[in-house]
Amino acid sequence: MGAAMNLEDYLKLVGTELGVSEWHTIDQKQIDAFADATEDFQFIHIDPERAKRETPFGGTIAHGFLSLSVLPKLAYATMPTLNGAAMSINYGFDKIRFLTPVRAGKRVRARFVLAEATMKSPKELLARTNTTLEIEDEPKPALVADWLGMHFFA
Template sequence: MGAAMDREDFVKLVGQELGVSSWITIDQSQIDAFAHATNDHQFIHVDPDRAKRETPFGGTIAHGFLSLSVLSGLAYEAMPTLNGAAMSINYGFDKIRFLTPVRAGKRVRARFALAEATMKSPRELLARTSTTLEIEGEQKPALVADWLGMHFFA
């Protein structure tokens, strides 16, 4: 979990990096579990032999939505927590782009920067975070997105 801070200090960080997560590995067992959970069993995700033969990826790749989904845990580790927040929820995404497939067994990490912070009411803070999922050893990231989070204060 990231450092705790007051919302007044948080909003002053617009334009600055909030944190970078540790590297995690996305392995074939995670890809298979995601395929099962979402009923997306396309061979590029779940058939290593066929994916090696028939795709330019050299093997299976993670679902784009799996890459997006790992951001939650990475954000919990890298992003600051807000003192007094009763809860924080996903508010949505803008401008999601999947730029580079994540091959099975590759390591990824997330980089977060605060793009905008708006007090919607005295008890609600909407944060827009520029989010990048990097792939170890790759020049282009797996994805970039503007991630919206709503923070509710008691």
């Protein structure tokens, strides 16, 4: 879990980097489990031999939505928690772009920049975080997105 801070200090962080996560390996086992969960069995994800022969990737790649779905794990360990927040929920994403496929076995990490923080009511904060999922040793990220989170205070 990220460092705890009060709301006033958090609001001052708009425009700054909140943190960079540890590396996370997306392996074939995780890709296969995601394929089972989503019923997306396209060969580029689950058939290493065919993907090696028939794609420019040299093997299987993670689903774009799998890349997106590792963000909560990476955020939980990296982004600050807000003192007094009863809960925080996903509000959605804007401008999701999948830029580079994540090949099986590659490591990814997330970079979070607080772009905007708006009090929707005295007990509701909407935060927009510019999120980049980087791939180790790749010049372009796996994805970029504006991640929206709603924080509710007691």
